[in-house]
Amino acid sequence: MLGGMAVGYDGYYTDPASIQDSDLEDGISTNRYGRVTERLPQITVSSNQLRLGTLPWWYHMDLNVINNLDKGLNIVGTDDDAFVRGFDLYQSLTNQIKIGERCTLVTKFGLGVGVMEREDDSFNFDLPTGATFPFVMNGQKIDDDIIGLTLLDRDTFLVGRKTFSLKDVNPAFAYGDIDSKFNTRISNALSHYIRWRFREGTNDSLGQFYENIGALKTRDDLYNFRNSENWIESGLVYNLIYPRLTANVSLGHNLQGEGDITPNELRQYINAGAGWTNDRNTLGLNGGVGLQERQLRDPTDPNEFQQNSLTYYLSGRYTPVHKRFYASTSAYFIQNKNSDPLGGSPDEGNLDSRNDSNIDFTVGKKLGTKYAMEVASRYRTNLSTNSDGDSKGQFTDTYVRLRRDFHDVIGTLSVGLNDTGLSKDDESNDSSYQVRFDVQFKKPGQKGLPPYVRTTDLYSRSKLGAFETGG
Structure with missing residues (x-):
């Protein structure tokens, strides 16, 4: 075996040569990009809701x-990249039952089939010559625990x-779901709902x-797979026409x-939020707070735990009726309440449990009918300290x-300055520059340059049918 004696890991044995003892407290270099x-x-290709x-x-x-x-x-990296090709066909029937003058039950029954095939059924792990299994890929030794991707062979982890x-993934898949929502109109402005969402499908699909x-980002990046779920949710929604106030409280539990x-x-x-806009919809304020519990690591992992997080946000915008200039600001904060069993509190910068905050400010000016200039700045921090007691993880992007x-389409050319604070090697600022160009297609009904703000009609529940409002 490489490196001499084996090291135990919860009943499995790993190659000590794969374990990194280097200090990674300063995180991944900012020169690496996804x-x-x-x-x-x-x-x-999608249809409208077609009445039978x-x-x-x-x-x-x-x-x-x-x-x-x-x-x-x-x-x-690129060694484990591969294209996924296939299709996902989903069909549903939605039924609406009106119960009295104030209650509506809307239930959707759906069925989907598809094929998603990855052109390579291996992640092609870069292992050293003569590696023995089980093997910890880029492992770290934290206290007496070895943490890393443990491979049982070249394709199994x-x-x-x-x-x-990946060799156990079946390209073909099928699923069925039910989404039922019971809505009660308590008053002209206040309504209550309770909702049950359930989906079950084949358990060997790529999604x-x-x-x-635990690769949740795949649904945003690769494809929004319709995976198994079972949720019960409830909430209160308040919409007042004058003054233009909105408020909501919602809660959900994973069944x-x-x-x-x-x-x-x-x-x-559990979430609560409120918003206000003036009569001309040129000034808006929003705020909210939420408490959530999330599973970190697999429940079978000896170091698994549930992370309770408090999130809160504030935002505001100003856009005159002529929309020749505009400004907006927002602040978003996450405070994690639980410490990682592997050690470290939320103030010590662990990627799973650190505290985060984001503060944004944007001001823009339209230049004629075809151009607009915008300045945007974001301040982010994970509110953490390293072993020397120095603050780290503070970034400013302008x-x-x-x-x-x-x-x-809208074409955008951006020139940015990324300031990560003081360099870890000296007292100089550690900054970098970026130049970006992107193209964004407009949605139907969008004309001219953003921001797109509707100022003609006030919101009115009387303009919506029971199918949209549920009441």
Whole structure:
């Protein structure tokens, strides 16, 4: 065995040569960047809600055909990259039952089938010659625990005590779901709802594979897979026309059994928020607070725990009726309440449990009918300290953006300064510059340059039917 004596890891044995003893408290270098999303292409065909004659039933269909990049487990490397090709066909029937003058029950029954095939059924791990298994890939020794990706062979790895391999993924999949919402209109401004969402499908699909290992970003980056879920949710919604006030309280609980909970999955939440806009919709203020419980690491992992987090935000915007200039600001904060069993409090910068804050400010000016200049700044911090007691993880990004309206698309050229504070090697500022160009297609109904703000009609529930309002 390489490196001499084996090191125990919860019943498994790993190669000590794979363990890194280097101090990683300063995190990953800021010179490393993740690869961009590649959808070459993703085509979506979707129908409206089509009523079946005079019956209280509506039919809906959507078809997604994809040729998208899967970045694998290492988003900054290319060895485990592969394209995923296939389709996802989903059809549903929605039924609406009106109960009295104030209550409505809307229930959707859906069925989906598809094929998603990865062109390479291996992550192609870069292992040293003569490596023996089990092997910890880029492992770290924290106290007496060895933490890392534990490989049982070249394609099979551990998440908790469970084994996973791409070779076990079946390209074909099927699923069915039910989404039922009971809405009660308490008054003209106040309504209450209770909702149950349930979906069950084949458990060997590519989407379920990534959810089971805790790769939640895959649903944003590769494809928004419709994976298994079971949720009960309830809330109060308040909409007042004059003054223009909105408020809401919502809570939800994950009904899946302990054996079905996956790493990073949300277990329960409670949120409250409020907003106000003036009559001309030129000035708006919003705020909210939320408490959530999330599963960190697989429940079978000896170091698993539930992270309780408090989130709160404030935001404001000002856009005159002529929209020749605009300004907005927002602040978002996360405070984690639980410490990692491996050691370290939320103030010590662990990627899973650190505290985060983001403060944004944007001001823009339109230049004629085709151009707009914008200055945006963001301050972010993980509110952490290193072993020397020095603050770290504080970043300031400032961008100057020039936008151009090309009728159906918006082109943006951005020049930015990224300031990560004092260098860890000397007292100078550690800064870098970035130049970006992006193109964004407009949505139907959007004209000219952003921001797109509706100022003609005030919100009125009387303009919506029972299917939209549920009451």
